[in-house]
Amino acid sequence: MTQPQTSLPLSALEQNDAFISRHVGPSQDEQQAMLEALGLDSLDALINQTVPGSILLDSPLPMADSRSEQDVLAELHNMARQNTLNRSMIGMGYTDTIVPNVILRNVLENPGWYTAYTPYQPEVSQGRLEAILNFQQMVLDLTGLDLANASLLDEATAAAEAMTLCKRMSKAKKANVFLVDANLHPQNISVIQTRAEPLGYEVVVGDVTALIDQYEPFGVVVQYPGTYGHVTDYSTLIEKVHAKKALFCAAADIMSLVLLKSPGELGADVVFGSAQRFGVPMGYGGPHAAFFATRDAYKRSVPGRIIGVSIDTRGNKALRMAMQTREQHIRREKATSNICTAQVLLANMASFYAVYHGPEGLKTIAGRIHRLTSILAHGLQQKSINPVNDSWFDTLTIELDDAEAAYNKALSAGINLRRIGDTRLGITADECTDRLVIETLWDCILGEGHGLSLDAIDSELSRSNASGIPASLVRESAILQHPVFNSYHSETEMLRYLKQLENKDISLAHSMIALGSCTMKLNATAEMIPVTWPEFGQLHPFVPLDQAQGYQLLLESLKQQLIAITGFDDICIQPNSGAQGEYAGLLAIRNFHLANGEAERNICLIPASAHGTNPASAALADMKVVVVKCDTNGNVDIDDLRSKAEQYSEQLSCLMITYPSTHGVFEEGIREICDITHQHGGQVYMDGANLNAQVAVSKPADIGADVSHMNLHKTFCIPHGGGGPGMGPIGVKAHLAAFVANHPVVSIAGPNAENGAVSAAPWGSASILPISWVYIALMGAKGLRAATENAILNANYLAHELSKDYPVLYTGRNDRVAHECIIDLRPLKEVSGISEEDVAKRLMDFGFHAPTMSFPVPGTLMIEPTESESKAELDRFIEAMQVIREEIRQVETGLIDADNNPLRHAPHTIADLIDPEWSRPYSREQGAFPVTRLLTSKVWPTVNRIDNVYGDRNLFCACVPMDAYIEA
Numbered sequence: 001m002t003q004p005q006t007s008l009p010l011s012a013l014e015q016n017d018a019f020i021s022r023h024v025g026p027s028q029d030e031q032q033a034m035l036e037a038l039g040l041d042s043l044d045a046l047i048n049q050t051v052p053g054s055i056l057l058d059s060p061l062p063m064a065d066s067r068s069e070q071d072v073l074a075e076l077h078n079m080a081r082q083n084t085l086n087r088s089m090i091g092m093g094y095t096d097t098i099v100p101n102v103i104l105r106n107v108l109e110n111p112g113w114y115t116a117y118t119p120y121q122p123e124v125s126q127g128r129l130e131a132i133l134n135f136q137q138m139v140l141d142l143t144g145l146d147l148a149n150a151s152l153l154d155e156a157t158a159a160a161e162a163m164t165l166c167k168r169m170s171k172a173k174k175a176n177v178f179l180v181d182a183n184l185h186p187q188n189i190s191v192i193q194t195r196a197e198p199l200g201y202e203v204v205v206g207d208v209t210a211l212i213d214q215y216e217p218f219g220v221v222v223q224y225p226g227t228y229g230h231v232t233d234y235s236t237l238i239e240k241v242h243a244k245k246a247l248f249c250a251a252a253d254i255m256s257l258v259l260l261k262s263p264g265e266l267g268a269d270v271v272f273g274s275a276q277r278f279g280v281p282m283g284y285g286g287p288h289a290a291f292f293a294t295r296d297a298y299k300r301s302v303p304g305r306i307i308g309v310s311i312d313t314r315g316n317k318a319l320r321m322a323m324q325t326r327e328q329h330i331r332r333e334k335a336t337s338n339i340c341t342a343q344v345l346l347a348n349m350a351s352f353y354a355v356y357h358g359p360e361g362l363k364t365i366a367g368r369i370h371r372l373t374s375i376l377a378h379g380l381q382q383k384s385i386n387p388v389n390d391s392w393f394d395t396l397t398i399e400l401d402d403a404e405a406a407y408n409k410a411l412s413a414g415i416n417l418r419r420i421g422d423t424r425l426g427i428t429a430d431e432c433t434d435r436l437v438i439e440t441l442w443d444c445i446l447g448e449g450h451g452l453s454l455d456a457i458d459s460e461l462s463r464s465n466a467s468g469i470p471a472s473l474v475r476e477s478a479i480l481q482h483p484v485f486n487s488y489h490s491e492t493e494m495l496r497y498l499k500q501l502e503n504k505d506i507s508l509a510h511s512m513i514a515l516g517s518c519t520m521k522l523n524a525t526a527e528m529i530p531v532t533w534p535e536f537g538q539l540h541p542f543v544p545l546d547q548a549q550g551y552q553l554l555l556e557s558l559k560q561q562l563i564a565i566t567g568f569d570d571i572c573i574q575p576n577s578g579a580q581g582e583y584a585g586l587l588a589i590r591n592f593h594l595a596n597g598e599a600e601r602n603i604c605l606i607p608a609s610a611h612g613t614n615p616a617s618a619a620l621a622d623m624k625v626v627v628v629k630c631d632t633n634g635n636v637d638i639d640d641l642r643s644k645a646e647q648y649s650e651q652l653s654c655l656m657i658t659y660p661s662t663h664g665v666f667e668e669g670i671r672e673i674c675d676i677t678h679q680h681g682g683q684v685y686m687d688g689a690n691l692n693a694q695v696a697v698s699k700p701a702d703i704g705a706d707v708s709h710m711n712l713h714k715t716f717c718i719p720h721g722g723g724g725p726g727m728g729p730i731g732v733k734a735h736l737a738a739f740v741a742n743h744p745v746v747s748i749a750g751p752n753a754e755n756g757a758v759s760a761a762p763w764g765s766a767s768i769l770p771i772s773w774v775y776i777a778l779m780g781a782k783g784l785r786a787a788t789e790n791a792i793l794n795a796n797y798l799a800h801e802l803s804k805d806y807p808v809l810y811t812g813r814n815d816r817v818a819h820e821c822i823i824d825l826r827p828l829k830e831v832s833g834i835s836e837e838d839v840a841k842r843l844m845d846f847g848f849h850a851p852t853m854s855f856p857v858p859g860t861l862m863i864e865p866t867e868s869e870s871k872a873e874l875d876r877f878i879e880a881m882q883v884i885r886e887e888i889r890q891v892e893t894g895l896i897d898a899d900n901n902p903l904r905h906a907p908h909t910i911a912d913l914i915d916p917e918w919s920r921p922y923s924r925e926q927g928a929f930p931v932t933r934l935l936t937s938k939v940w941p942t943v944n945r946i947d948n949v950y951g952d953r954n955l956f957c958a959c960v961p962m963d964a965y966i967e968a
């Protein structure tokens with residue numbers, strides 16, 4: 001008997017560490033049972049067996065104890081309240097927006113949407129694939145181009161991608177100049193310059209309509225409308241650009257495109273921009289989806305993912321990621337972009353905004369924004385203040401004798417304007433702008449008693465049919481004609497559409513998603529709640545710092561947390577994904593060598609097992625990739641490393657290494673590997689994707705890393721969102737701190753002021769940082785250690801149980817794995833013909849999402865259970881794998897046909913079950929309900945296995961016309 005509750009002291013009843021056992025899945029009893037299965041008596045014993053003694057921490061992390069959810073959220077709310085919620089009319093690519101509540105609650109705040117993984121397993125991802133396809137269709141309609149991708153990280157990185165696409169595709173092969181219009185938003189210019197520098201492109205910024213006559217560029221980019229508000233007809237410029245065999249790119253404002261002639265119709269080759277103002281909060285910089293559209297002819301050169309239409313084995317339409325192996329980072333150093341994690345959740349929100357409002361609703365919103373801007377402009381004109389721009393959609397630039405006074409008056413009225421030099425102000429209207437705002441602005445600029453009547457000006461505009469949009473640029477083409485944008489305008493219909501899509505997908509709300517290297521752990525509700533607090537959502541990234549004190553406190557506190565965990569000296573919170581972190585970290589290394597006068601150091605050593613983003617990022621930083629072999633145990637071949645480091649001693653820039661390795665083991669030689677690199681003047685870049693196995697057990701900086709990214713969307717609980725958002729801040733040792741990214745609009749204390757940006761916003765996707773902060777604060781030192789221990793325990797238990805049926809490919813010391821394990825299906829395929837793909841699809845019949853397939857070793861599955869899964873869930877997964885093994889055995893022994901069996905027909909759908917012609921040598925029950933628990937909780941894949949080849953041969957990346965469904 002335990003002690004009666006009534007006799008316990010208060011301290012035993014306070015439960016300040018209750019969250020630890022909410023986050024860590026296995027109960028004490030379950031942990032004990034798993035340890036016993038492994039022949040161990042404690043978690044410490046497991047860690048000592050698994051982690052090399054030379055890197056093991058000997059003391060707890062220097063951080064506070066675990067705390068209650070209420071306590072942590074109260075502290076965070078106190079921070080959040082120190083942000084000032086002004087109305088921001090700063091523009092520059094970020095505007096206030098109204099998130100439709102039905103989307104806010106049912107998508108952004110809904111784990112069914114936010115905990116899903118990238119749709120690599122399309123049969124259980126049809127819901128979000130449809131939402132992304134809608135996004136692509138929306139982008140095609142608005143940009144007037146042929147092909148759109150499924151989102152990029154932000155507008156500025158899309159601008160850099162546009163530049164490199166121009167370089168690849170332009171027929172002006174000798175050209176090395178990229179012309180950038182001075183009317184681009186400054187952060188777009190900066191990220192373009194950052195990207196161009198290592199690649200050796202010459203970026204010329206100025207008035208491109210004049211520059212085009214002086215240069216032979218490979219590409220030209222403009223902002224449409226310009227950063228100061230002009231709406232310019234670029235048709236003549238585009239002809240000149242094309243005459244020079246160069247490509248023309250437009251950074252476009254998505255809302256303006258509802259009313260403006262599309263850049264595609266004007267002749268643009270690439271159109272990109274931010275979809276933020278389609279119902280995604282500004283969030284002090286992000287996350288938001290960038291869109292990217294181009295000509296069909298350039299489809300193989302498009303960065304990022306593209307969703308396409310294919311068919312399943314029944315011949316029904318089914319969606320999948322098109323050209324999956326074309327996915328940029330998979331081409332390693334031959335890749336043209338390193339993007340992996342993108343912004344799926346936010347792209348989905350933007351597409352749903354368009355679905356909900358429809359073409360007419362969007363025209364009303366865009367029309368209102370434009371009319372309010374015109375009213376503001378005409379009022380000012382009546383008082384002899386003529387906007388500097390004689391055309392506009394939503395932005396006016398005005399010149400005033402005392403701009404500072406007007407700026408300050410607006411500020412005291414709670415309105416942020418854009419300062420442009422000493423004499424000009426920028427004003428951008430948005431969906432939240434109303435009559436009162438316009439009247440307040442008149443008061444601030446003209447002084448009270450100006451006598452203007454909004455209604456009178458409005459009537460006058462209607463009478464004269466005046467508009468800020470030049471006649472030649474008024475949109476005539478239709479938008480969003482597809483039924484999906486014209487069917488769900490009542491909230492009831494919209495709610496059901498969202499739910500219907502959500503129900504097609506497997507997310508963490510259903511079952512474990514054991515994706516090796518991706519760390520699909522719990523995204524606790526307490527961590528998610530602050531994301532949609534207005535104090536975090538409504539801030540423009542370029543507000544004066546004194547309005548963002550809450551965010552600044554959060555950023556500083558998060559930095560300190562990450563420093564305590566990793567041992568680095570400083571953190572750069574700008575990169576929007578792990579791959580962007582790699583790129584940012586490699587740039588810091590590059591600039592460090594340059595500052596030391598060692599420009600020749602450009603060799604990047606990368607083990608063969610590395611994730612494809614590593615070599616892709618190295619190529620972007622103009623490094624030459626030299627591959628280091630792995631030995632038969634999956635470890636870096638230290639002799640090969642030493643000989644290559646010696647061979648390139650004078651040119652060695654760095655080593656990129658993932659730790660624990662992507663083979664799922666703590667390599668014993670890690671310190672030696674780092675030492676060899678340093679001996680030859682190289683820097684160590686540690687890919688931090690596997691940090692979940694290190695937190696509170698070892699520290700990257702202590703092991704020997706000079707710089708490392710942290711995928712906050714893996715180890716630190718930001719949900720995957722179906723393929724993004726993410727955050728990839730980098731930790732650096734002191735000697736690299738001056739060389740990390742800065743920002744052209746908001747200067748960041750620490751790094752050299754002249755450093756360019758790698759992301760559009762100074763602190764990347766700031767509004768999801770509270771998730772990681774809350775996680776770390778809730779767990780405290782003890783909880784973080786428990787998380788790592790249990791991640792390693794769960795992986796070793798799984799490896800131990802699965803090894804009875806499947807060979808585990810690599811193990812480290814004492815035959816232990818780290819936080820993930822690779823099971824090898826090649827020997828079974830040899831004897832049965834059943835492939836890793838068949839196993840992956842069969843797992844869907846059990847309600848499981850497949851683990852990582854064929855990375856880092858073809859023909860294998862990489863399984864990472866994370867600490868959040870209970871033993872009960874692991875046992876369900878093990879049971880599924882055992883049943884599958886039995887089915888393979890039946891094929892092996894000839895008991896069942898090698899091509900007509902439950903594995904090859906997986907996944908099974910309702911269509912299979914009701915098909916009157918069932919001619920298979922197994923029962924319908926075995927097909928769809930291979931274990932009895934499924935009778936009471938079954939996730940139905942809504943399509944049968946999808947034909948990958950068909951989809952790529954018949955590439956179609958837009959919404960399917962309705963008649964195609966009627967035909968089918």
Ligand SMILES: *Cc1c(COP(=O)(O)O)cnc(C)c1O
Pocket residue numbers: 339340341517518577578579580611613614658662687689690711726728
């Ligand atoms: C996930 C991952 C990356 C890329 O990170 P993103 O956030 O997707 O850009 C890089 N390396 C490894 C080992 C990874 O698992």
